[in-house]
Amino acid sequence: MKHFLNTQDWTRAELDAALAQAAAFKRSKAGDQLKGKSIALVFFNPSLRTRTSFELGAFQLGGHAVVLQPGKDAWPIEFDVGTVMDGEAEEHIAEVARVLSRYVDLVAVRAFPKFQDWSVDREDRVLRAFAKYSTVPVINLETITHPCQELAHALALQEHFGTPDLRGKKFVLTWTYHPKPLNTAVANSALTIATRMGMDVTLLCPTPEYALDERYLGWARDNVAESGGSFRMSHDITEAYTGADVVYAKSWGAIPFFGRWEQEKPIRDAHRHFIVDEAKMALTNNGVFSHCLPLRRNVKATDGVMDAPYCIAIEEAENRLHVQKAVMAALANQ
Ligand code: CP
Numbered sequence: 001m002k003h004f005l006n007t008q009d010w011t012r013a014e015l016d017a018a019l020a021q022a023a024a025f026k027r028s029k030a031g032d033q034l035k036g037k038s039i040a041l042v043f044f045n046p047s048l049r050t051r052t053s054f055e056l057g058a059f060q061l062g063g064h065a066v067v068l069q070p071g072k073d074a075w076p077i078e079f080d081v082g083t084v085m086d087g088e089a090e091e092h093i094a095e096v097a098r099v100l101s102r103y104v105d106l107v108a109v110r111a112f113p114k115f116q117d118w119s120v121d122r123e124d125r126v127l128r129a130f131a132k133y134s135t136v137p138v139i140n141l142e143t144i145t146h147p148c149q150e151l152a153h154a155l156a157l158q159e160h161f162g163t164p165d166l167r168g169k170k171f172v173l174t175w176t177y178h179p180k181p182l183n184t185a186v187a188n189s190a191l192t193i194a195t196r197m198g199m200d201v202t203l204l205c206p207t208p209e210y211a212l213d214e215r216y217l218g219w220a221r222d223n224v225a226e227s228g229g230s231f232r233m234s235h236d237i238t239e240a241y242t243g244a245d246v247v248y249a250k251s252w253g254a255i256p257f258f259g260r261w262e263q264e265k266p267i268r269d270a271h272r273h274f275i276v277d278e279a280k281m282a283l284t285n286n287g288v289f290s291h292c293l294p295l296r297r298n299v300k301a302t303d304g305v306m307d308a309p310y311c312i313a314i315e316e317a318e319n320r321l322h323v324q325k326a327v328m329a330a331l332a333n334q
Helices: 012-027 049-060 093-103 125-133 147-161 185-196 214-227 237-241 261-269 313-332
Strands: 038-043 064-068 106-110 138-140 170-175 200-204 230-234 246-250 288-290
Touching: 012 147, 012 313, 038 049, 038 093, 049 064, 049 313, 093 106, 093 125, 106 125, 106 313, 125 138, 138 147, 138 313, 147 185, 147 288, 147 313, 170 185, 170 237, 185 200, 185 214, 185 246, 200 237, 214 230, 288 313
Parallel strands: 038 064, 038 106, 106 138, 170 200, 170 246, 200 230, 246 288
Antiparallel strands: none
16 A cells, blocks of 8 residues: 655656646546545644645545544544553544544645654654554655645646756755744755756755755755756855756754754854845746745745746645645545
């Protein structure tokens, strides 16, 4: 049984098929691929796009979505194995996942890191536990990666460039300032899909401490070896933007400072100038800009960039609906 925990677990042929199916769903949104089927959407964190697009996507394919928020409208869940459950949690993931699997055909999970200890967060244990105990396919709605966002971004680029072949495009993944240390998930994912698609990828970030986890750097290197693209890290804004075909922005907390965020804050605060603005975009090769959203205007990117014709963030957000329908259809009918 196949899950959708990371794009790296899917073959390139499977990803290409999902993107082609998503493009077909964009042309014609109704279908019956989920007729009589259902999905549980388990949210441990807030969402606008993911929740809306999954609920509507299931409906448009004839299926039904149930949204659950453990600790709010569903019981708090225990994930430790062998623990004496005398704390807040009322039931164990072993029962939660098995019971949901008796009701629904797909289970999808959003569980952000706790931001205290990266060695713990990098194990992605909530998602892994759902995958371990569920007897139906599990979909990652964003944990320490965001594979649905990856596909939506890839589809937006394929549409923009008018071809499924993105090889050779110069792709810049730029860190941007945000007042809080944010999840590395979308950055990990952008790096993964851009290298998988054979693009020439630059990771632009303030200092070496903002390098992503070695697991994702390793995936990038593996993907480059397979797809023929390239990957490098830079701290030079002008050099990175010059000639870029794609600028993708995200803020994230520096991994060496996990749990010691007050020590990271001065570094982050000193790099507010990483904001994506019109002057930087003017250095590109008529490049497009995108972001996963939500985005703080005039903090991560200027109004001018967000409202420019080269901003494809809304297109990417729409594509969440189409790619997720493709993923649900593929998993529910395997
Ligand atoms: N990009 C994204 O996942 O948006 P939400 O957090 O609103 O779901």
